Amino acid sequence: MPRAFTAPRPDSYAPLPPPLSRRDYPGELPPGPGLTVPGVTLAKFLADTPAFLLDLHRRYGDAVSFSLNGQLFLGMFAPEMVDTVLVRATRSFAKGVGFDRMRKVLGEGLLTNEEPIHLRHRRMMHAPFHRERLDGYAGTMARSTTDELDRWHDGTVIPVGPRMMALTLDIVARTLFGTDAREHSARIAHSMEIAIDRIERTMLPGLDRLDRLPLPWFRAFPRAADDLAEVAEQLIAERHAAGRAGAAGTDPERYDPRTDDLLGLLLALRDDDGSGLTDDEVRDEVLTLILSGHETTANVLTWAAAYLATAPEVRAALEDEADAQAWLDEDRAPTLEEALAAPVAGMVLNETMRLAPPVWVAPRRALEDVEVGGVAVPAGAHVLVSQYVTHRDPRWFPDPERFDPCRWLQRPERDLPKGAYVPFGGGNRRCLGEQFALLESRIILLAIARRLRLEPVDARRPVPPAQPRATYRPRGVVPMRVRHRSR
Numbered sequence: 001m002p003r004a005f006t007a008p009r010p011d012s013y014a015p016l017p018p019p020l021s022r023r024d025y026p027g028e029l030p031p032g033p034g035l036t037v038p039g040v041t042l043a044k045f046l047a048d049t050p051a052f053l054l055d056l057h058r059r060y061g062d063a064v065s066f067s068l069n070g071q072l073f074l075g076m077f078a079p080e081m082v083d084t085v086l087v088r089a090t091r092s093f094a095k096g097v098g099f100d101r102m103r104k105v106l107g108e109g110l111l112t113n114e115e116p117i118h119l120r121h122r123r124m125m126h127a128p129f130h131r132e133r134l135d136g137y138a139g140t141m142a143r144s145t146t147d148e149l150d151r152w153h154d155g156t157v158i159p160v161g162p163r164m165m166a167l168t169l170d171i172v173a174r175t176l177f178g179t180d181a182r183e184h185s186a187r188i189a190h191s192m193e194i195a196i197d198r199i200e201r202t203m204l205p206g207l208d209r210l211d212r213l214p215l216p217w218f219r220a221f222p223r224a225a226d227d228l229a230e231v232a233e234q235l236i237a238e239r240h241a242a243g244r245a246g247a248a249g250t251d252p253e254r255y256d257p258r259t260d261d262l263l264g265l266l267l268a269l270r271d272d273d274g275s276g277l278t279d280d281e282v283r284d285e286v287l288t289l290i291l292s293g294h295e296t297t298a299n300v301l302t303w304a305a306a307y308l309a310t311a312p313e314v315r316a317a318l319e320d321e322a323d324a325q326a327w328l329d330e331d332r333a334p335t336l337e338e339a340l341a342a343p344v345a346g347m348v349l350n351e352t353m354r355l356a357p358p359v360w361v362a363p364r365r366a367l368e369d370v371e372v373g374g375v376a377v378p379a380g381a382h383v384l385v386s387q388y389v390t391h392r393d394p395r396w397f398p399d400p401e402r403f404d405p406c407r408w409l410q411r412p413e414r415d416l417p418k419g420a421y422v423p424f425g426g427g428n429r430r431c432l433g434e435q436f437a438l439l440e441s442r443i444i445l446l447a448i449a450r451r452l453r454l455e456p457v458d459a460r461r462p463v464p465p466a467q468p469r470a471t472y473r474p475r476g477v478v479p480m481r482v483r484h485r486s487r
């Protein structure tokens with residue numbers, strides 16, 4: 001099979017209906033910026049896509065329509081609509097425009113693949129991410145965190161964004177791929193950075209044409225994709241040469257993170273009919289887990305550090321909670337129960353992912369005619385649901401731009417309508433690593449709060465502007481000064 005960048009869409013996927021223009025819409029289009037000068041919509045969209053979508057929601061309501069490069073887009077923002085697209089009518093949709101570009105790096109891994117490949121891979125890969133396996137990862141997460149924080153010296157300024165990225169990459173490399181992947185960390189980090197940056201503008205149809213331009217900025221994208229594929233292929237070849245499979249053998253249900261790693265399991269996995277994953281399929285899953293497993297969590301932690309600096313009472317409550325954690329006293333990993341019994345950390349993370357959802361949009365393409373919240377969605381339409389927009393709806397989140405973790409006490413997640421808060425998506429495409437990410441971010445957040453405070457270097461602008469790419473990233477490195485706490 002060719003590498004991801006040039007691989008064609010697999011024949012087994014449902015054919016994509018051709019894109020529609022506004023004129024093809026049956027009946028009256030949902031409202032939107034229809035009559036603006038051509039190009040204005042595109043310019044606004046390119047300048048800041050999440051802000052563009054939020055503005056549409058505020059102006060036109062829960063269902064909006066607009067056109068990009070002549071193709072019809074429907075924005076669907078009410079919780080009921082989000083829930084229908086992601087969960088109830090999931091089979092009527094394929095992953096949308098942005099994923100075409102992501103597929104150039106991640107191939108047919110879980111994030112970008114479609115049925116029937118998706119279901120087969122998801123069934124094989126879910127065991128290592130079961131809740132009951134998580135205790136097995138906590139030791140490595142805590143050790144990596146301690147190693148990283150030991151390097152954060154009192155009084156120094158650290159680039160919080162890149163440090164969080166390095167820490168979460170180290171955790172993914174150690175927990176999922178054993179020590180092998182760590183040797184390649186610098187190379188992976190460099191090429192991932194380019195790949196993620198070039199996946200930008202994820203929803204603009206037709207962008208791939210630019211990838212063929214002989215300009216260095218565009219040429220760097222295929223090179224980075226190829227480089228990542230090469231690292232993953234090398235890891236696989238080394239593992240074959242060492243003849244080392246996981247202790248679980250071919251049975252994912254026996255997988256134990258303390259003795260196995262995911263690479264061993266992926267190579268040994270067998271479906272019900274006895275067939276396994278090919279090396280190319282394993283390569284795509286390795287890259288998918290590296291990408292989805294570190295960038296998102298690193299962004300949450302960076303945003304959380306910035307927001308906490310604006311909320312001294314919340315930070316004090318978090319520090320009190322960290323001071324009361326027995327596992328931090330005893331310098332050991334927490335059990336899952338211990339990590340989950342830290343309500344302030346939980347609320348801080350919830351609120352951070354509300355305002356700065358790492359995955360801020362879920363682009364889909366309608367495979368058939370379907371109705372969503374009373375709105376007709378014709379086959380071929382691009383549909384966007386957006387965590388960024390729906391998480392800022394004042395109907396569920398009063399004073400939505402305010403960082404206020406206490407709102408989760410007044411109105412816990414279970415009291416919100418389905419679809420109102422979906423940082424991990426939903427339905428059969430819900431995040432595979434949700435529990436892994438929650439455990440990891442709690443461990444890191446509490447370990448930081450126990451040892452130090454991070455102060456913004458520019459106190460007038462404690463929260464950096466965003467630079468939305470494939471994920472919702474802060475712009476720049478987010479420099480902050482380390483102040484060790486005395487207790």
Ligand code: HEM
Pocket residue numbers: 110111122288289292293294296297300353357358359361362363422423424425426428429430431432433434436437438
């Ligand atoms: C705070 C951290 C994270 C957030 C907010 C997050 C969010 C998401 C979201 C929203 C999706 C669904 C995308 C869509 O429907 O279009 C997703 C899918 C996925 N995530 Fe995460 N994620 C996080 C961390 C992780 C981690 C740590 C891993 C793995 C170690 C991971 C692995 C995956 C995979 C494999 C999928 C594809 C699942 C499928 O389609 O079957 N994620 N994630």
